[in-house]
Amino acid sequence: MTTVGIVGASGYAGGELLRILSLHPHVDVEVATSQGHAGENVFKVHPNLKGIADLTFSGDSPEEAATKVDILFMAVPHGTSNRQIPKLSETGVKIIDMSADFRFRNPADYPVWYGWNHTSPDILEKFVYGMPELHRNELKSCRFVAVPGCIASSAIYSLAPLAKAGLLKEVTVIDAKIGSSGSGNKHSAATHFSERYNSIRIYSPFGHRHIGEIEQELSLLAGSKITVTMSAHSVNMVRGIMTTASVFPEEMPDAAMVWKTYRAMYGNEPFVRFMMDKNGLYRYPDPKLVVGSNFVDLGFALDSHVNRIIAIGSIDNLIKGSAGNAVQSMNIMEGFDEREGLMMAPMRLV
Ligand SMILES: NC(=O)c1ccc[n+]([C@@H]2O[C@H](COP(=O)([O-])OP(=O)(O)OC[C@H]3O[C@@H](n4cnc5c(N)ncnc54)[C@H](OP(=O)(O)O)[C@@H]3O)[C@@H](O)[C@H]2O)c1
Structure with a gap:
């Protein structure tokens, strides 16, 4: 068995790691750290895990946790693991790492998108971007x-085949919609129920920090x-993301060619689904159809009026957008079947 630990296990991403890893056939979760809940049963913070994750939060430091396990998941806020990982990497x-602190290949991207200079560029280059379909x-x-x-x-899942086919010219425009769990478990005015409910708030009309990694990949x-630009909205959901990207190619491809590019990249991928139908209610991806699962649903439409390809993607932000890709990456690193622990059918939220 591979032993694992989760630092920041009381958070939303940490909770999803616990949910998935507790039922993984080749993994033992040895340590789940929380500074705020040390000594408490995991189910006190994640009540959905009662009878599933039979553990108590430990107050171990990341260094202490690292001595007890083969793999350490860091599920802490941006700017935290950057300070902790250099020491850990010597063990x-x-x-x-679930945060943004090691996602960029070029250290110069950190001041641009996060406003701080990376202090460990030598370690940065050892990290692989944990998107199994692109970096297996x-x-x-x-x-x-x-x-x-x-x-x-x-955004990357929906645009990657088009980028590879050379169809992204000039600027690609992305519209993103995300549920409240994307902000983590810290309360704020923006996540307060009365403010959030019934609202569609454009919290980042341009300059969203994820643009850096979208452009990189x-x-x-x-x-x-x-080059991409993106407007991000918080919407009336708890979980889920939908991105709608507009690509303006020099020459408009036909639908058969676009299908071919998507199938060439994702035809054998266990967690990529094409959600396209000519009729019915769900003709395109919808976050409602992936919640609770590691699937990414993709679709496209062609607007010949202005030569625009519309690339649509939906994921559960806490699974394919976080803990699911983390576990899928671990499965690849460890030589396990990539699907282990991850073949959950999505919830039908009706
Ligand atoms: N939420 C998402 O949809 C999502 C998606 C993709 C990536 N991520 C990334 O995943 C990471 C975790 O996100 P999250 O949404 O789970 O956040 P979260 O719900 O706020 O949880 C983070 C946990 O980290 C611990 N923590 C806070 N400050 C810390 C510090 N300075 N040092 C050590 N531990 C600290 C806290 O636990 P204790 O105080 O109890 O120790 C907290 O429960 C972030 O880097 C986030 O950007 C999140």
Whole structure:
């Protein structure tokens, strides 16, 4: 069995890691740390895990947790693991970091998108971007994984085949909608029920920090610099993300060609579904259809009036946008079947 620990296990991403890893056939969860809940049963904070995760939160420091396990998941806020991982990397532990602190290949992207300088660029280059469908081979032999951002994941999945096919020209425009769990478990005015309910709030009309990693990954696929702009909205959901991206190609492809590019990239992927139908209510991806699962649902539409490809993606932000990709990456690193622990059917929220 592979032993794992979760730092920040009282948070939303940590809770989803506990839910998935507690039922994983090849994993033992040895440590779940929480500074605020040390000594309490895990189910006190994550009541859905009663009878599933039979553990008590420990007050271990990340260094102490690292001595007890083979793999350490870091589920702490941005700007935290950046300070903790350099020390941890000197031990033998493998690290899967959920934050943005090790996602960029170029350290110069940190001041641009996060407003701070990266203090460990030498370690940065050892991290693999934990998106299995795009980085499977690198994940097989790595020790350090940086799990992608949630909105970035939905956007990258929907645009990657088009980027690889050379269809992204000029600027690609992304509209993103996200539920409240994307902000984590800290209360704020923005997540207060009375303020959030019935509201569609455009919290980032441009300049969202996930743009940096979207451009990084799409540029790698395209082999040239890709530029995107994005408007992000908080909407009346708890879980889920939907991205609708507008691509303006030089020459409009037909539907058969677009299908071919998507199938070439994702045809054999266990967690990518095409959600497209000519009629019915659910003709395109909808977050409601992926909640609770590791699936990413993709679809597209072609608007020949203005030569626009509309690329649509939906994920559960806490699973395919976080804990699910973390576990899928771990499965690849450890040589397990990639689907282990992750074949949950989505909830039908009716
Ligand atoms: N929420 C999402 O949809 C999502 C999606 C993708 C990626 N992520 C990333 O995943 C990470 C965790 O996000 P989350 O939504 O789970 O956040 P969260 O609900 O706020 O939980 C984070 C946990 O980290 C611990 N913590 C807080 N400050 C800390 C510090 N300075 N040092 C050590 N531990 C600290 C807290 O637990 P204790 O105080 O009890 O120790 C807290 O419960 C973040 O980097 C986030 O950006 C989140």
